[in-house]
């Protein structure tokens with residue numbers, strides 16, 4: 052690669068990063084109860100700036116490059132997400148699609164959900180929107196001409212710390228994934244407490260309590276030197292301990308969770324690469340765009356029509372937007388149009404990056 056090629060690639064990555072980390076088309080504040088404390092999204096851009104400086108390379112590009120290097124045909128990739136709001140399932144589904152189309156990988160989406168609930172349906176429906184076939188049985192991942200686009204949805208139960216540690220080792224032994232990507236997967240802070248985006252404890256802190264636990268899985272993956280990538284937009288998502296010092300400067304609830312634990316909301320686990328974006332979904336779309344670029348395959352980036360289907364499928368099982376709490380095909384207080392335009396802009400940025408213009412006299 053020439054020096055110019057490298058500069059063009061970094062420039063491309065920076066454009067993609069800025070698209071997905073900027074709160075364009077997004078409600079800028081959330082107020083915790085009427086008259087309560089106001090949380091602004093704008094400070095999140097400073098979190099991105101410092102994280103970009105820390106890693107020394109565009110974050111979505113770095114993630115795509117590491118995925119390309121680590122993941123070969125037929126390798127499993129774990130995607131860890133939540134099933135209960137609009138930020139998570141759509142990004143996971145779109146990312147799963149890009150891993151298949153771009154790298155011939157086999158995605159496994161891990162999430163916690165109750166059986167026969169809308170939360171059980173949100174991820175499969177998002178995957179269907181993303182042109183994939185969700186399956187619940189590993190045997191359906193291969194073996195026929197109808198299996199190349201299947202994706203395994205695996206239920207991760209509520210567990211004690213000890214049980215989660217054992218289950219993490221077991222599932223890593225079983226699949227030997229080459230990468231693990233977290234998409235809006237909230238996990239405990241260093242005091243063992245899970246918090247919402249606006250602070251407030253969600254569990255007792257007792258390690259024997261059976262709750263959704265992701266830190267144990269991420270830490271087990273890190274120990275095995277499996278590539279770990281975390282996406283998030285608040286700091287309470289697993290993997291964000293990597294940038295805890297940055298989070299504390301710009302996010303009041305990361306510095307002070309406002310609950311007796313006093314640990315701040317930042318997750319206790321670290322990831323190799325952390326992408327603080329306008330939403331976790333948008334970070335996934337950014338990784339897709341960079342994969343499309345470095346693989347020279349624009350089709351790795353899903354299009355606007357597919358995107359509309361993903362968002363509608365997820366919302367239409369009754370899943371709320373995590374910011375507004377309304378059941379809309381949107382993410383974290385960004386409008387539906389903004390979500391559509393962002394994917395359109397990413398896709399056009401990929402397509403136009405292959406166009407070279409020459410000005411000359413005839």
Ligand SMILES: [Zn+2]
Nearest residue numbers: 308310312313
């Ligand atoms: Zn707390």
